[in-house]
Amino acid sequence: MRSAVLCLVAALALVSVVDSRRLPSYVKVCKRTDKNLNKCLMDAVATIRPYLLKGIPEFKIPPYDPLEIPVVTLTQGTGAVSYNATFRNLKAYGARDAIVKDVKIDLEDLKLEFDLLFPRMHLESDYDVDGKVLVVPVKGNGPSNANFTNTETNIKLYGKFETKEGKKYISLKEREVSLSIGDARLYFGNLFNGNKELGDSTNQFFNDNWRDIVKEIQPVVEETISTIIHEIVRKVFELYTFDELLPES
Template sequence: MKQNQKITIFIVGLVLLASQMQAAPKGKSLPAFLKVCYRDSPDLNTCARESFESLKPRLMNGIPELFIPPMEPLTVPEIKMDQDSGAIYLHSTYKNVKITGMSTHKLNELSIDPSQMKFVVAMTFPKLHLESEYNIKGKIMMMPMLGDGHCFVDLTNIAMHTEMFGEEYTKNGATYLRIKDIKVKYDLQNVHMQLDNLFNGDKALGQRMNDFLNENWKSLAEEVRPLMTKVLVDILRASIDKLFNEFTYEQLLPRMKL
């Protein structure tokens, strides 16, 4: 089950990662198709939401100017995940990961408070489907877990609420932003998964393990929630730090010109 939840949180992380603006090369301006929002405008949050939503039609084929890859499907060459604490001890690798459904996200909330350097994003993803080749070895609640082959995971109604807190700093005579803290909450309505070729192809034993994972995903997910939240925070931090490092505060959120 642990490996199921790790896949879950990684997908969610990728969704938000892909939905955020990625960094352009150093020295380049923000793409002209991005709607400019002013930090001191009374309509900042409305503008930010419109700017965010304006990117959605472009996600299907990707946005090269922002280094956002095609979203349908999103392809990830390899994911490695390990845990060796509590009742779960697993080492796993997933290759040629393909994720579909990311571009159908719904933006529930987007707000920016420049006075507190606070950014809030809440999103829902109706359904995500992941397929990959996997290799896994370890134990779940003292039960052995061993297998390699094809796997898929279906996630339903993923709700995410993210708060990011930043601060200003000076670099090369210009003001930039950096992330001080990220807080993430997430909920899932349902998870269904299938791992082929568990236990060296023992179909009966493999099916029992798949049934166990699917029947108990919720309780097992709570056991690994702290780790999953950390994984997601790390993914988001890497993405946002890159964006903030490439563009100045004035580029990202300029002041209104009088």
């Protein structure tokens, strides 16, 4: 008898936890039949944006400024640029200043698209590189940082429906990102085993030719930005059903 009572109490507790899961009151809910669905989503993103700075426990979303990425590896084997580069302990600052310019959703293909502007981004990491950039040999390891201004970004997230316990959820599968950087300043410390003259001249060369250099490290920036958006959306989709997020009526 006692075990039966305990089981009943446990079941009621579980039901109360499930039933208590509600979208936060400050989240604007958009109906998927709304003719102005994209506009509604833009307003919803604008409403929730200030809360992202401190993190949203209800969505299991930690603060995203700075964003920390353990490691990014880049390899280029041919042409004027060839190198092996690893960036560890990457920290990215600037998400708090991001401007959401547009949000679109395609419910047939389950595609969510964002157009963002990052007025300023600052990246810090420990790097290790060995190779050639244009005509300049590059070798070193140590601290690095980069400052980017007016970075225009387009991110596409693709998903599919999955059923869990009889309820429909959206699961993210793929992502695409493209960006355009307005300006950049780069610095790599301890190049050529700390040779100051070679290090200074190489950093100067990088900044004089930053557009060519940024093409090579752009995957690091793209991975950083897409990770921010992907992880935020993924966690929301994992917690709430399709009908909770986008009710029919």
